[in-house]
Amino acid sequence: MRIIEKFEIGFFLFLISGCAVTIATKPEKEKKETYTYHEVRKGENLFRISEYYYEGKTTEEIKKGVEKIMKANDLKNEIIFVGQKLKIPDTNKKQPSYALLPPQDISQTYQTQIKTQTETEVKIVKDSLFIWPVDGKIICKFGELGNKGIDIMVEPGVDIVASTDGEIVFVGNTKKYDEAIIIKHPTNIYTVYAHDIEIKVKNGQKIKKGETIARVKSGTQKKRYIHFEIIIDGINVDPLNYLPQK
Known part of the structure; x- marks a missing residue:
């Protein structure tokens, strides 16, 4: 009887382990992170950078993008510096060849920009x-x-x-x-x-x-x-x- 009991217990444990293997679900593949990098140019700010990469249509949408960029780069405030490399999450867009400045005529010369700044x-x-x-x-x-x-x-x-x-x-x-x-x-x-x-x-x-x-x-x-x-x-x-x- 002891041999049978041992066999039954062993067979029962085998069935349990077999069931566990049968019902186990495959681990889900981790979602690949999508991001790009942006090197800050003179005159740029987080608001314009967010507007470009996330194409926000309202101020609230753009601000959400700003918060996302700040979190990805562990920024404590919105101050950024020329040459700083920012990680821009959840986008495939590449950095443009021009600076992301406030709305203005892109054809303006550097001298005109200086004049505008002086007037300000x-x-x-x-x-x-x-x-x-x-x-x-x-x-x-x-x-x-x-x-x-x-x-x-x-x-x-x-x-x-x-x-x-x-x-x-x-x-x-x-x-x-x-x-x-x-x-x-x-x-x-x-x-x-x-x-x-x-x-x-x-x-x-x-x-x-x-x-x-x-x-x-x-x-x-x-x-x-x-x-x-x-x-x-x-x-x-x-x-x-x-x-x-x-």
């Missing part, structure tokens, strides 16, 4: 959009030594204020300037505040023009400096063309 600068200055983030002496101007903004010598402990209304989109350390703050303003404008600062705001915080966002670091140094940038449509511009004249 004059309008912004006239409207007094920006204010100085801090009082001090300029020790390095835009373009000097490759400077993408201006450097202002300041007294330790003084407040640094937002140059205009906006939303904090970055607070943290950078390789070049240590602690930094980036504020996003309407019409794709950003301002950057960095170096020798103690941050007083949080990411995502809404800010009003003139509101304190940081304080110049104290210490044994009698003089310190802060770095300030204005970025419009992904292009660094000379802040002195936008700030009120002293």
Whole structure:
């Protein structure tokens, strides 16, 4: 009886294993990811890049594409830089030979684009959009030594204020300037505040023009400096063309 029982138990286990093999489903093949790469050109922004690759017809559709690109590239905000390579998911479209700029006549010459930008600068200055983030002496101007903004010598402990209304989109350390703050303003404008600062705001915080966002670091140094940038449509511009004249 023991031999029969052992045989029956063994045969039963065999049947179970056989059933398991019979009913097992084949693993589904993983869906192949579709994507392309885009190298950022001068004047491009995520909105135009999304509009081209995903052919969004409404602002909401284009914004969804922007969010998809940001997620694929682990971007914390919408700031992109010339030469940066972006992964564009869910598309087979190739990067065009021209820059994806805001709607304009493609036949416009580079000189005409410069003229248009200058007219915009004059309008912004006239409207007094920006204010100085801090009082001090300029020790390095835009373009000097490759400077993408201006450097202002300041007294330790003084407040640094937002140059205009906006939303904090970055607070943290950078390789070049240590602690930094980036504020996003309407019409794709950003301002950057960095170096020798103690941050007083949080990411995502809404800010009003003139509101304190940081304080110049104290210490044994009698003089310190802060770095300030204005970025419009992904292009660094000379802040002195936008700030009120002293």
